[in-house]
Amino acid sequence: MSEVINMSRTKVARDRQKARVWMLENHVRLVDIQRELEHKSNTQVVETLQGWRNHRKVLEFLLEKGCPAQFLDLPKDMRAAA
Numbered sequence: 001m002s003e004v005i006n007m008s009r010t011k012v013a014r015d016r017q018k019a020r021v022w023m024l025e026n027h028v029r030l031v032d033i034q035r036e037l038e039h040k041s042n043t044q045v046v047e048t049l050q051g052w053r054n055h056r057k058v059l060e061f062l063l064e065k066g067c068p069a070q071f072l073d074l075p076k077d078m079r080a081a082a
Contacts, residue, residue: 016051019062019071026066033061054078 034042037057048058054075
C-alpha cells in the first residue's frame with residue numbers, strides 16, 4: 001500500500017517541478033507568493049510546490065498568475081474551477 005502512495009507523491013512532485021520551472025521562466029519567486037499571501041514564512045509555498053500539501057491559496061495564486069493547471073496536480077475540487 002505504501003508503495004502506491006509513494007508513486008503518487010512522485011508524480012505530484014514531478015508535476016510540481018514543472019510549476020517551479022514555469023515560475024523561473026515567468027519571474028515568480030517563492031517570496032513573491034509569500035508576500036502576496038501575507039504569510040510569515042515560505043513554508044506553505046515550499047510544501048505546496050514539493051507536492052507535500054495542497055495549500056489552496058498558493059495553488060490559486062499560481063493559477064491566477066497563469067501557471068498551467070496540469071503542472072499543479074490540483075485537488076479534485078479545484079480541477080473543475082481551473
